Amino acid sequence: MQDFWTQVLEFAQTTAKNIGSQLIADFGKLQPTRKEDGTLVTQADKWADKEIRDAIATVFPDHGVLTEETEHIFPANDWCWIVDPIDGTTNFTRGIPIWGISLGLLYRGTPVFGFVHLPQLNQSFYGYWYGESGLTGPTGAYMNGEPIHTSPDNPSKNHLFSICARSTDVLKRPFPCKIRTIGVASYNLLLVASGAALGGVEATPKIWDIAAAWVIVQAAGGVFVSLAAQPIFPLKVGHNYGDRSFPCLAVSRAELVSVFKPLVEFLGKKV
Known part of the structure; x- marks a missing residue:
């Protein structure tokens, strides 16, 4: 199982970095259109969606995929990736450099691994959470490979x-x-x-x-x-x-x- 999680992390890192590099070239340059739900979409969203789906099919052919731009029906596969090719499309199109590529891996309907890459902030977050799945493997949450933890503080006007x-x-x-x-x-x-x-x-x-x-x-x-x-x-x-x-x-x-x-x-x- 350890080899599997190593493959999952390396896949997420490589795929998100490659997609992010191309998206930076399109940042703030594309004219968006409006979807039925009122959110924006660009050709970059559609391109990234296809590239990520193709990458998953190549590396994890037995895994299902659910994505923002194309696949909305949750499949019967034990393992399924949920993909947001550009989270923050409005920021992306308006020239605000806070947007990301989000990849979640689900096991029997519940997420167990998450990876979010923000190319222009040079930040990559990932983590493992197995809940009641019965799975084992690496644990914890990380940003750029360093462990991260939530704050122990109490609320105040300085938080x-x-x-x-x-x-x-x-x-x-x-x-x-x-x-x-x-x-x-x-x-x-x-x-x-x-x-x-x-x-x-x-x-x-x-x-x-x-x-x-x-x-x-x-x-x-x-x-x-x-x-x-x-x-x-x-x-x-x-x-x-x-x-x-x-x-x-x-x-x-x-x-x-x-x-x-x-x-x-x-x-x-x-x-």
Whole structure:
């Protein structure tokens, strides 16, 4: 099994780096179009989506794939990659250098490995979280190969909490931390994993926005909470995840769930 995890990490690193190098050449230069859900897409998203799918098919021919741009039906394969070829397309098209490539590997419907590469920040996050899968292997969360951990601090006005553009209603009530809006769902949540923020919320993320971060946050010692009635994972074979949103909260430790959840849980009722 150790050889398998080594192959998985090396594949994610190589693929994301190669894709990222090409995307940097297109950064801020492409005219986006609007998809049915209102989000933006460019030819770079479509190119990266195909390149990653082809790479997976070559290296892991028995693995399934679910991606933002093409494959939305969750397959019956035990192993499945969930891919966001450009997380933060709006930033990418508008010349803001915070965007990433997100790869999550699921085993029987639940993520066990996550990798997010932010080319222009020169940051690569990854982690392993096996839960109740019965799998074994390397553990922990990392950024550029160095271990990362969530913060042990208590909330204050000198600490950060990240929100998304669709969760700004949280500002209508007093909040115990300073607020930041990043514009990239995975990075928003990874700020919790790295210890930079005590919490982060996403109101309407799709499954490819959070699959990799779900692993890394927990591997770093954090807690990931669904704000909807149903749990996020495991995904169900044959279900279409193209238009489903998964409102969620990430916090740095279990004790902070009771602090932050009451302030953001109303977002789950909008789905």
